[in-house]
Amino acid sequence: MQKLKMEYKIKFEPENREVEIRNNETILEAALKNGIHINAQCQGKGVCGKCKIILKEGIVNEKETAKELLTLVEKNNYYHIACLTYPESDLVVEVPKEAQLSDHQIISSEVKIEKKDKVKKFAGVAVDIGTTTVSAYLIDLRTGEIVESASVFNKQITYGADVLSRIEYSKKEHGLERLNKAIIETINELIEKLFVPGNFESGDADLKFLGKMVVSGNTTMTYFLIKRNPEEIQKNIQIDAFKQSYYLKAQKLGISCSQ
Numbered sequence: 001m002q003k004l005k006m007e008y009k010i011k012f013e014p015e016n017r018e019v020e021i022r023n024n025e026t027i028l029e030a031a032l033k034n035g036i037h038i039n040a041q042c043q044g045k046g047v048c049g050k051c052k053i054i055l056k057e058g059i060v061n062e063k064e065t066a067k068e069l070l071t072l073v074e075k076n077n078y079y080h081i082a083c084l085t086y087p088e089s090d091l092v093v094e095v096p097k098e099a100q101l102s103d104h105q106i107i108s109s110e111v112k113i114e115k116k117d118k119v120k121k122f123a124g125v126a127v128d129i130g131t132t133t134v135s136a137y138l139i140d141l142r143t144g145e146i147v148e149s150a151s152v153f154n155k156q157i158t159y160g161a162d163v164l165s166r167i168e169y170s171k172k173e174h175g176l177e178r179l180n181k182a183i184i185e186t187i188n189e190l191i192e193k194l195f196v197p198g199n200f201e202s203g204d205a206d207l208k209f210l211g212k213m214v215v216s217g218n219t220t221m222t223y224f225l226i227k228r229n230p231e232e233i234q235k236n237i238q239i240d241a242f243k244q245s246y247y248l249k250a251q252k253l254g255i256s257c258s259q
Contacts, residue, residue, distance in 0.1 A: 010091040012036050013056065021087050027053060027060075028082035031095075032158060032178065035185075039099045041161035043169055044083035051082040052099045058091035118201040119147055122211040125194060127187055129217030129225065130154060131163060134183075136190035138199055141211050150193040155182040156224065163220045167230045180227040184254045187215070191256050210257050213250050222246075226253065 010030055011018040021030035028044045028051050031037075042048035049069030055078045066081040079096075117140070124139040135151040156179050160166040170176040195205040215225065223230040226248070250257045 008058075008087045008090045010058075010087060010093065013092065013094040015095070021091070023087055025086070026083050027080070027085050027087070027091075027093060031082065035178075035181070036095075037100070037155055037158045037182075038082055038095055040083060040158055041165075042083075043160050043165055046081065046084045049081060050099060052079050052096055053082045053085070054078055054094040054096055055080055056092040056094055058093075059088040060091065061086045061088050117143070117145070117147075118199055119209070120201050122209050123147070123195075123200075124212040124214070125191060125210060127190065127213065127215040129183065129187075129215065129221040131218075131221070132157060132161075134186050134190060136187070136194060138194040148194055148199050150190050152186060152189055152193075155186045158182065163218070166224070167220060167233065170224070170230055176224070176227060176229065179224045181254075183221070183225055188254075188256045207257055213255070213257075 006023045007020050008023065009018055010021045010027065012031065015036060017034065017036055019030060019034040019036070021027065026044065028038060028040055032040075032044075038051045038053070040048070040051040042050070044051070046063070046065055046069075052070075052074070060080060062080050063084040066084040067075070069081050069084075070079050080093075082093075082099075119138065119140045120142050122141045124141045126137045126139060128135045132154055133151050134154045135149065137146050138148040139146055156166055159169040159175070159179055159182070166179060170179055191207075191210070195207060195210070197203040197205050199205065200209070215222075217225065219233055220230055223233065226246075
């Protein structure tokens with residue numbers, strides 16, 4: 001007899017986000033679909049054991065293979081593997097620190113900044129998109145000096161730990177859109193960290209003073225940034241447009257700016 005499709009509510013802590021989840025959908029699938037980032041380096045294949053959650057309330061159905069990925073202590077503390085766990089009621093779950101994407105986990109390779117004068121008026125932002133970490137630099141466009149820097153996790157890591165796994169994920173329904181949204185969110189988070197009153201001489205950190213942006217990254221990261229199908233990369237097709245600088249409006253991509 002075919003199991004009836006049912007919908008439940010699931011609340012993710014500490015984000016305090018409540019979303020819908022179907023009974024034939026894993027907790028990880030519900031999280032990814034709603035932009036809730038959980039470390040899932042194997043893309044939800046049930047082998048890495050990274051996407052751990054703690055069940056606070058409700059009933060779940062977990063596949064037997066999950067037991068091999070959890071310690072006895074974790075099992076006794078209601079840990080489950082999100083990609084192997086399905087709801088059987090409304091749920092409240094906690095994403096533990098080890099499964100979150102947080103700034104303190106970054107192994108930083110930032111350029112060491114000797115604190116310079118603040119931005120006089122107009123600023124530029126230079127962004128380096130890495131597979132794991134994304135770094136950004138606030139630059140005074142008048143002097144060319146780096147005023148401040150910041151780094152955060154590339155939120156795409158939720159969809160795969162490396163370039164190849166993310167290319168595979170992009171082939172899924174809405175996969176490319178989610179990868180694009182993740183990197184845009186990451187860049188916007190960095191801009192928010194840099195555009196603070198303390199970095200500007202006037203104390204006004206309005207985005208109208210963002211004059212120029214430069215973004216660099218490997219070919220795959222660039223494709224995801226502009227939401228271009230990366231299958232061309234696998235086929236080793238040479239794209240003339242990427243043999244030189246590529247100019248476009250930041251606002252068109254969804255990057256925070258005044259225009």
